[in-house]
Amino acid sequence: MILGIDIGSTSTDAVLLDDGRVAATAKVPSRAGDPVASFLAAARAVPAAARADVGQVALGLRAAAGAVAARRGLGRVGVLRIGTADAVRPLYGWPADLRAAVLAGVAEAGGGGGLGPGAAVPLDRDAVARFGDRLAGRADAFAVSAVFAPADGSQEREAAEILRARTDVPVLLSGEVGPLGLLHRENATVLDAALSSLVDGIAGRVEEALPRLGLAPGAAVFVTRHDGTLMTLDYLRRQPGLSLGSGPACTLRGAGLLAGSEDAVVADIGARRARVGTLSGGYPQVSGTTELIGGVPVNLRFPDLITVDARAHRDLAEAADRMRPGAGHFPLILVGGGADDVPDVPGFPVVRPPHGAVAGAFGAAASPVGGHHERIVRPGTISAEDVRAEVLDLARAGAVRAGADPKRLSTVLEPDLPVPYLPGAVLVRARAAGPPLPL
Secondary structure, eight states: OEEEEEEOSSEEEEEEEETTEEEEEEEEEOOTTOHHHHHHHHHHTSOHHHHTTOOEEEEEOOHHHHHHHHTOSOOOEEEEEESOSTTOOTTTTOOHHHHHHHEEEEEEESOBOOSSTTOOBOOOHHHHHHHHHHHTTTOSEEEEEETTTTTOOHHHHHHHHHHHHHOOSOEEEGGGTOOSOHHHHHHHHHHHHHHHHHHHHHHHHHHHHGGGGTOOTTOEEEEEOTTSOEEEHHHHHHOGGGGTTHHHHHHHHHHHHHHTOSSEEEEEEOSSEEEEEEEETTEEOBOSSOEEETTEEEOOOOBOOEEEETTOHHHHHHHHHHHOOSSSOOOEEEESTTGGGSOOOTTSOEEOOTTGGGHHHHHHHHOOEEEEEEEEEOTTSSOHHHHHHHHHHHHHHHHHHTTBOGGGOEEEEEEEEEOTTSTTOEEEEEEEEEOBOOO
16 A cells, blocks of 8 residues: 655645555644654554555655745755856845855855866866865755756766765755756755755654554655655655655646546645646646745746635636646646635536545655656767667666666656757756656
């Protein structure tokens, strides 16, 4: 059996799946400020006899987003930039209170890649070492960002080796976080670093609590991520930001799975607000614009959502029409605790699936383990076909590192995208997904 749990701000939902069918559901009040206590309360609301057959737990964890919004529980970060970008300093435009909560120190070191293979500037290793020595014992983590790191991340890795030789805290690299644009990629990396200690503590408490739940021996725990797939707790520790936006992603997936539709508009109706998004091929349609996390612009790919007042039914209808992916007859799936209070929406076949009140927990339980990889192909370098094959392999490898069964993976090569700042270059992207490794 699989136990899916979605920790919300007011309630925590649980769904027990037996061979894909709902065997039990539960809804308990969330414990304010304590996601692990909320997880345990929801798990214990499932009958103990059934829990003994649970071999997998899928946890919808929203603590990272809450910590950024509240400016609470964040670690102090040493921010190192390699190279310069239009003289815009790191953390430019951050809200003052979030910057004060996060920043341990900032430095810029000479170096960075360029537009062509021979345009790189050597890394100023001494500057990196001085920065590490200055913040040793003061920073909880380091965030390293280099110009053009997604095209060549060697200098970020070199700087990380220097910092790790002088400190014993996590060092996160921007080339592993996002695409080419430096400022938004740098912002996402700093947030990742600031969340490292918080997420590590939560993951540790979850691991310690598992033996007290009476699950099957060796039961594995996975965490939801922002694209509607899952990852292990260790993978979450490496990239905490992947859990940002995961709640809406799994609710969208759960709604589609419960309704038996891969292409639909979904409205999650809560007590005060309704969030409207789109499913395409069973996965959330992502926003093509910059996202704001706690007032900070980042380049993470979150579900594209419109939020309206749950009681403003006309606004909800307009939002659903705006999110309609085309001229076809797409269903509108209504889920969430307030779904039954919403009248039918003109122009849509409305579906209120069974168990829609716990769609997020169902989506967590029924989602696969995922991996994603992307790489920039510059003109005059390796052929695009060779890169596509490599990116597919690395997406598979990412899914396996996240806990997927390598023998049961499916892969998708996404359309290439042109890259601003690099004329003639393209961004090659692929994703992989599959069930977790069996016990």
